[in-house]
Amino acid sequence: xxxxxxxxxxxxxxxxxxxxxxxxxxxxxxxxxxxxxxxxxxxxxxxxxxxxxxxxxxxxxxxxxxxxxxxxxxxxxxxxxxxxxxx
Numbered sequence: 885x886x887x888x889x890x891x892x893x894x895x896x897x898x899x900x901x902x903x904x905x906x907x908x909x910x911x912x913x914x915x916x917x918x919x920x921x922x923x924x925x926x927x928x929x930x931x932x933x934x935x936x937x938x939x940x941x942x943x944x945x946x947x948x949x950x951x952x953x954x955x956x957x958x959x960x961x962x963x964x965x966x967x968x969x970x971x
Contacts, residue, residue, distance in 0.1 A: 890916075909942040 893901075905915040921928060947955070 907939075909939045 901912050901915045901919065904910075904918065905912045908915065910918075918928060
């Protein structure tokens with residue numbers, strides 16, 4: 885892959901790139917690439933098949949042990965199968 889340096893980015897474009905990066909949880913470089921592809925009429929590059937997305941990556945490792953325990957307890961209810969529904 886090649887590399888490109890872009891100079892003289894105006895404030896409005898810089899803001900849009902930063903907004904996209906923050907909203908999607910991606911780097912400003914990735915946000916700029918997405919906008920360039922969109923502007924060029926190219927499809928967004930497909931993520932690897934096992935990757936669902938990157939927008940939640942910034943949350944990895946952000947929970948305290950107590951928050952993690954609370955979440956695990958709350959999610960236990962989803963492990964219960966109501967057999968009457970599956971008859």
